[in-house]
Amino acid sequence: MPRSDALRNRAKVLAAAEAVLAEQGLTARMDAIAARAGVGVGTVYRHFATKEALWQAIVEARVDALLAEAERLRAEADPATAFFTFFGRIVADAAAKKAYTDGLRDAGIDVKDGQGRQIAAMRAAITGLLTRAQAVGAVRGDVALPEVLALLRGASLAAETGDFPPIALEVIVTGLRAGAG
């Protein structure tokens, strides 16, 4: 079993990294994270072999949180509400945590291994919510997963890199609804 201080430090590093990455994105420096955690760089590396590993740990946690949210929304009575709430949640999440979406494409951090399962789960979750919403005529029938993902990616990236006004989001939502029922 790990020493108690090691456990404590691991948590501190994770929290610091989450905060720093949220505000600075991928360019955040390792020493900045270490400093924020009140720890030496060496310690950061003892817990996470590389910057990418640390990054992945955080993104994974984030995605898990979103998946949990999706799970919760499956219980929602109104499919339209469920779908659009999830859509908005992802965008809001991206706005708050910089470079969240970056992680999925930028050099270095590729979609791989363990994350593969998460990606699959996320796609499944979105497809589920989408299908239900379309079934009740709340979303136009000619959009499928690729379109939703593209819109999600776009809105998230926009939110990360600057302002994404509520009305802009509403335009997309309206567009998705239009002529559906």
Place this chain on the structure above:
Amino acid sequence: MPRSDALRNRAKVLAAAEAVLAEQGLTARMDAIAARAGVGVGTVYRHFATKEALWQAIVEARVDALLAEAERLRAEADPATAFFTFFGRIVADAAAKKAYTDGLRDAGIDVKDGQGRQIAAMRAAITGLLTRAQAVGAVRGDVALPEVLALLRGASLAAETGDFPPIALEVIVTGLRAGAG
């Protein structure tokens, strides 16, 4: 006056840089550009003091092309066509030329000096097309420049980082039209 070969090389570098940056984005290496141009790195630097300068030269040219397009569209009889054509053109442009949008935010390359005028011109052009489209009831009245820019940025970034299906674009267009007239 510059020597003839210098002129020739400058053009070669510019073309190579455009191509390389289009496919690799900001992370493209200077030697890759030099190699593509069939020239030594030193030559690249003699013509463009820094990577950023080279980058700016290219982006500026691109923006000028878009501005020219906007100018042309001002003559278009149907304001709706003019506005949506321009919107689509920008997104298509971004899809073809990677990291085009990046340039406007990523570290290093900041919006400054000379580009400032271009930015202003672009905002003016979009505002003009938007206002006209709204005047004839082709675009909902509650969206303004910030919303359009956010949507444009999102769609462009999405197109740059992956696929942006036609239907996704149509969703946005529909959303902009909805309930306008």
Place this chain on the structure above:
DNA sequence: CACTATACGGAATCTCGATTCCGCTTGCTC
């Protein structure tokens, strides 16, 4: 409380790509 196996801090090292430098070429002038 002594003893270690674990952890720690953070300076030193390594890596990678931008930028500089300089001896060699080549276009242009007379």
Place this chain on the structure above:
DNA sequence: GAGCAAGCGGAATCGAGATTCCGTATAGTG
């Protein structure tokens, strides 16, 4: 076609940051 300034190629230099290393500190154990 000789002279030379403008250009060129590309190896060497720099800088920024990630990663490693190792002497020191400390939790856990008897």
